[in-house]
Amino acid sequence: MSRPDLAVEIAGIKLKNPVITASGTFGYGREYAEFIDLNRLGALVTKTITFQPRSGNPVPRICETPSGMLNSIGLQNNGAEAFAANDLPWLAQFDLPVIVSIGGDDIDQYCRVTKFISQVEGVSALEVNISCPNVKFGGLGFGRDPRMAADLVAKIRTCSTLPLIVKLSPNVGDIVAIAQAVVRAGAQAISLINTVLGMAVDIESKRPRLKSVVGGLSGPAIKPIALRMVWEVAKAIDVPVIGIGGIASAADALEFILAGAGAVAVGTAVFMDPQSPIKIIEGIEEYLTKNGYDKISDIVGALEIAE
């Protein structure tokens, strides 16, 4: 029997398999190149780039929690220019679609970084981060309101011809309404979810474990929340959903795919095992072979719900 076809198409870009490394956990690829063959990944999403450099938040920036972790990095990055000069050319040596995550404080900043990134070589798509819980302005500010989110995406759409993915936050009232609004405004795929707002306290010092008090929860702890949202949104929109949230194994990834995700992104799991994206790709292939499927698309959204 021939090997199953793992290729998927997301926002018009062709991925050799549906496994992506999630923004913020994989740097710009270089940091993990010693541990993993980047050519094997479906795609890589960079850590969020802003137009100007950002220093990020004070430490402690992370804390381990039951089956998860909190982070409040605060979008630290060296800015679009340094990214284009140092990181993009290095990534060009790989057969790997590079999705650049972009952020900003206001519409103008999002547009400036969009325009800059759109005129440099080696970018396959943009992922608009409107879901970072760890910055004062922008970020989640745009992701909470369907109209604001749609206005921003529509503006960004006019600044670039690159495929546009929008990453949504779970910290909202109606995730479906926001997804539908950004799709109408031009999003060609939806990434969800970003981290869930959370907090932890050290009872001995009586201090919050994060210097920023509140941060974003990731890891297996948030998987059921992410899965529920992916299922709800995938039914309601006609562009692909990239499922993210606590995926650490092929079984986790397959849950998202069955629930309707056209691709998945692996984030926090990489910290524990840099090989996890590769193991997930291999595990998905094994599942397809074992169950007699020729291609991954046969199981996207194949969830069976009893009447």
Add this chain to the structure above:
Amino acid sequence: MQVKATVLQKDEVAPQVHKIRFFAPRIAKSAQPGQFVHIKCGEEQNYILRRPFSIHQANSSDSIEILFKVVGRGTSWLAKLKVKDSVDIIGPLGNGFSLKSRPGKIMLVAGGMGIAPLIFLADKLAKEHTKTYTVIGAANKELLLDYMNLKRLTRKITAATEDGSQGVKGLITDILPAAITEDHPDVIFACGPFSMLREVAFIARREDVDCQVALEELMACGVGACLACVVKTKTGFKRVCADGPVFDSREIEW
């Protein structure tokens, strides 16, 4: 590199302080003093983050040691390991102590568990016949870890304990200025709690001695990707894991 390493030996060297030797030839061969390993503690999805440990020793070509105090879930799990157990280790990571300028006299300054990376360094310096002096401090005599090793490896060892059970009663930073005056080191290599290192850096600058400090911070990836473990420097936030963990003390915004 990421390897499966077998436990060769495990000892409780002081109350709640353990030393584990792993069979890890590839890591041992390339390890430099001051570098660290990132260890997967616990099974499955409950322990989300690896734990970083200084490489305590890597002198024989096939094994590495870590030295740690049980402080939480990860170290509790490690403390229960048995000989022949296998552990997932990434390393060696980070930048070690810089010996580029070929210093004539070296002073090691170890506060509490800060001894962890300095034994490997002391061993290397002894093999190179570098004149090395040690200043060590801990809560009590029992926690003056590796005292006999340091006595063997370095020319002179000066100790301070908070309860006065050995050496001078007081803090390591109380005895450091006199030690510098007496032994005239060209460079200090220090490891210990951040507040101690801040004081050591201040003393070194006052006495006009170069000083390198090995820092510790909560880490997630350990390889420079996630930007969790940053420290404020004169040129902005730097990553303890990938830009450190050893820094020139003058670089840090104390």
